[in-house]
Amino acid sequence: MEIIYKIKIGGVSVKNNRFKEYLFITIGVFLVATSVVFFFQPNNIAAGGTTGIAIIINSFFPSLSVGLLMLIMEVFLYTIAFIVIGNKFGAKTIYSGCTLAAIIWILEKLDLMGGKAVTNDLLLASLFGVFISAIGMGIVFNQNASTGGTDILAKIINKFFHIEIGKALLIVDFLVTLFAAASFGVEKGMYALLCVVINGFTIDAVIEGLNMSKQIMIISKKNKVISEFIIQKLERGCTIFHGKGVYSDESTYILYTVLSRKEFIKLKQHIKEVDSKAFITVSDAHEVLGEGFKDIIEEA
Structure with missing residues (x-):
């Protein structure tokens, strides 16, 4: 079959594209933040990542908000990453990681639910929390960004132990769920692990649907x-x-x-x-x- 001719259209404004990218990233991290503040944190479900670590630390030191802890961890991890593996993190990833921590901190300060969860049923909290979070993360990933956190840890592990990044991510999230089980009990640790597994599949489905x-x-x-x-x-x-x-x-x-x-x-x-x-x-x-x-x- 012979190609006769091809008709093409002009390029789209780079500035407009950049604005849309950051707008979608902001929407995505807002969804992730709502899942943390209204579903995971009040029920002590530490579903992996720096959010999970922050929820665990917050349970022992309630005066330190999850948002503040995440921001501290993001700054610390990015500093270590720049020293250890160089400048391999784009502006969008830094923006999304810091914005996520900031939105969580703001929602905690607003205290719209009076410190209570939308539901105290662990199964409902896990399913709805991971569903909202996965949609948000799918939107962020679809803009070729990430929320930082465990991505940085995975790359550091990859650098020193030569473990594939995908496996390193699983190791980090699995360790977080183990700490969750030790801190909040085996049942909540199992729910946290369930969230990690479902989250991965749901993110893939969201990205595929968006594309x-x-x-x-x-x-x-x-x-x-x-x-x-x-x-x-x-x-x-x-x-x-x-x-x-x-x-x-x-x-x-x-x-x-x-x-x-x-x-x-x-x-x-x-x-x-x-x-x-x-x-x-x-x-x-x-x-x-x-x-x-x-x-x-x-x-x-």
Whole structure:
């Protein structure tokens, strides 16, 4: 199949993209903060990470807020990381880690629930807490950032003990849940471990959902009209291939494009209006990199 030509759209403002990235990161860390303050902390569920460590320390020293403890740990860990492994942490990761600690500290000061949890049922607190937290972390990770904390510890462990970062993360979170079991009892330690496991799977599902796009191929006698709609109205790019129908033995053109789900609905409606006999195939694209979507190379 021969590619005839490719239609592309202009670049998007870098400044606007940067603003959107930090806006989404802020929304993500706010969700993580609410899960900590309203579900995990009041129920002593230390579900891994620096938040888990802060919850454990806070139980012994209540005068030290979880947010303040996290901020101290973030500053300490980043300082150690810069000394030990160099400047390998991007601005977005530093921003998200410090903002998470700050939002938790603010929510603690506001004390909207009077120090009580939304629910004292450990199972409900674990499930809803990890669900909200995973959505938030998925949003943050989708902007090519992280909340710092255990990521830094994992890279330090990797540096000195040559353990893979993924395994190092599991080791750190597992150790936190062990300390949680020792501090709050075996039952709460088990809930903390359950949260760590569910959190990983849920984050993957959230990221996949956020990145899902539609890969569309169209065979129509109105390709020019349809391609103009894609470029001018949807502001997306498209490619036209040359093909040949086996049954009809006639030459034809195939229009290829990748759109978001909302954009595809608009395109489908337009095709119905201009060519009701068009042939369309649609498949899910789990991740799309390149112009108009996520950059192939991004600063972490």
